[in-house]
Amino acid sequence: MTTFFTELKRGTAASHTALEATYPFNTMMKPDIFDRQAYTQNLLILASFHNCVSKNIQKTKNKASLSEFIEAESVMRAVNQDLNALGRQPEYPDFPLIAQPDSPESALAGAYVWMGSSMGARILYRWLNHAGYEELPTAYYQQMITLGQHWPAFVEHGLDYVQRHNVDVDKCTEIANQLFDGLQVCANTLTHQQQHPA
Numbered sequence: 001m002t003t004f005f006t007e008l009k010r011g012t013a014a015s016h017t018a019l020e021a022t023y024p025f026n027t028m029m030k031p032d033i034f035d036r037q038a039y040t041q042n043l044l045i046l047a048s049f050h051n052c053v054s055k056n057i058q059k060t061k062n063k064a065s066l067s068e069f070i071e072a073e074s075v076m077r078a079v080n081q082d083l084n085a086l087g088r089q090p091e092y093p094d095f096p097l098i099a100q101p102d103s104p105e106s107a108l109a110g111a112y113v114w115m116g117s118s119m120g121a122r123i124l125y126r127w128l129n130h131a132g133y134e135e136l137p138t139a140y141y142q143q144m145i146t147l148g149q150h151w152p153a154f155v156e157h158g159l160d161y162v163q164r165h166n167v168d169v170d171k172c173t174e175i176a177n178q179l180f181d182g183l184q185v186c187a188n189t190l191t192h193q194q195q196h197p198a
């Protein structure tokens with residue numbers, strides 16, 4: 001049972017690596033290519049992801065133990081606040097549909113990628129504040145750092161959720177990979193718009 005999250009991490013590692021290599025995520029911590037536009041696009045994609053996952057989790061029965069960890073309202077408020085400060089309306093690209101959005105596998109996969117994304121938050125926040133980008137708004141990353149502090153408790157509740165809802169690890173991994181693919185699709189949509197404005 002304790003191997004569930006190890007399996008999930010192993011099964012999504014390639015997707016994570018591919019995402020980190022995709023614009024705008026690949027500009028993070030690289031002062032020669034990082035700029036305000038890359039940061040804004042990063043937040044637009046993340047807003048789209050969080051919006052999709054929070055809606056899917058809301059549709060799921062027995063979601064209580066997962067909802068309390070993702071703090072959807074606070075995360076959405078923080079990311080929208082940052083986007084406003086960057087002069088953008090909270091209008092983000094459509095997130096691609098995922099299979100069986102109201103299944104327990106989908107809820108846990110969504111919560112996993114959501115909570116997992118907090119892991120990079122501390123590193124990115126620290127970098128932004130030490131590399132001369134203090135003027136960029138960071139409500140979102142600060143919120144994600146707070147969430148990240150609850151990772152061990154999330155894993156504990158997650159294992160309980162797996163047992164109670166008989167969650168299939170392969171199905172869950174497949175949906176988590178679909179979410180990573182969705183992030184890539186959003187990233188490519190924005191990059192395409194940037195190169196070919198309407």
Ligand code: HEM
Pocket residue numbers: 005008009016019020025026028049112113114115116117118119120123124183
């Ligand atoms: C440039 C941006 C990113 C950086 C620098 C980054 C960095 C990291 C780091 C350092 C870890 C911990 C790895 C470890 O302990 O072995 C991690 C894990 C993870 N990240 Fe990212 N990340 C980034 C973007 C994202 C995004 C956009 C998402 C999803 C929305 C995401 C989801 C995850 C997940 C699911 C994990 C695995 C958690 C686990 O099972 O332990 N990351 N990331």
